[in-house]
Amino acid sequence: MSVIKLAFIGAGSVEFTRNVTTDLCSYPEFRGGLHFVLYDISAERLAHAERLVRRISAQTGAQATVTTTQDRRTALAGATYVINEVQVGGYTATRADFDIPAKYGLRQTIGDTLGIGGIFRGLRTIPVVVDLARDMNEVCPDAYLLSYSNPMAMLPWAAYEGAGFERVYGLCHSVRDTQAFLTQLVGADPERVRFTTAGFNHQAFVLRFEQDGESLYPRLAEVIASSPELQRRVRVEIYRRFGYFPTESSEHSAEYVPWFMHHDDQIDQFRIFVGDYLERSEENLRELESLERQLAGDEPLELTVENELASQFIHSLETGTERELHVNIRNGGLISSLPDECCVEVPCLIGAGGPKPVSVGALPPQLAALNRTFLNVVELTVRAALDGSRDHVYQAALLDPNTAATLTTAQTVAMCDELLDAHRHLMPPALRG
16 A cells, blocks of 8 residues: 555644544554644644654554645645644634624524634635645645535535635534434444435434334434423424434534524523533633643553544545445535535445445425525625625625524624624635725
8 A cells, every 4th residue: 555645734723633643543554654744824733733643653553654844735745635624713713703793692602604603714714725725736636635624514615616626525523423322312223223314514414314224213202202301402493393303413503593592591491502612612722731731741642543534534445445424515416405516415435436425315395495594604605705795794694594583784794894804814805805
């Protein structure tokens, strides 16, 4: 097997760098055949990532080559796979995404996918991903871009429309985690359960949930009916009203629709944690500090094989081991009730023959309708970033379900102007005026 060169873009985002490199170093067939190239705009974060990956390689006996650079094209040159894990603006930008809307009375939970937080994270990140894809077209056109960054429904779309690069696959844990949760909840056998899941990233649905050909949805309904605690979750309420279980958490799901965040009684009833992502971000910073202390010592690192999606994707392509993973890619008819050009989350068979996405046909009409309210915001944000249209920024916000349920048109425009100003240095050039 020839050497596999993996370029990590935003390598200072430690969670995915650690998990993917640990997984890959744990495959015996890759021993001595991995070259990790780490790139980050922060020299401090890059040095930290280098120490981490070198320790992982040594501790696992992987004999991997590890190099670093702050020149992105150098990192990409000759790469087989590119792992995108950038978070443009970091915690400071995320804090502004929450604090400025809060002044207008707009509540958010996560703010990385839809809503005002998702829109402005998209506007910050799309130019970076488009430039990355353009570089890949020139220096590693046959590489796969495996992207963990949010907002995931926007970024692959922007890469193939803004740069003409289509070998991009968005990867997210939500489908896998939901499948495991549902299987355990109904007491099914993981080896015998079969799922079909499709939609948008963070707003996909379990279309088929079976064991030995028998639907497990009736059993799920019984479990929920007997559990007052489960009934106090947003994703369960969406399942009850729309007939299919969402793949994303209640915290995410609450801010994609107009029914929960604006109402105090709904926040209490469904135990919605306003500002959840800020606490998670602060915890991530504490974990980074803890890891830095570990790296400064001589004790072995606590390494766990996480079976990250990127690791499994790479292993399947390189060894021919067949797996079904869920990926985010250009629709092109995979979901017939959604536009061809959008980015959808669907099953994908991966093996020696390459990635083969699975067509799932039309969604149930109520799910397609709900997805289209999500799509409105995603499409206008992508257009705003690619075309430099301030009006499209306003329109994306005006059509966002949570924002529209809370603010007037004038308030929405004023809030967008304030956010555009706060993030001016990170915006597409045409939106900096």
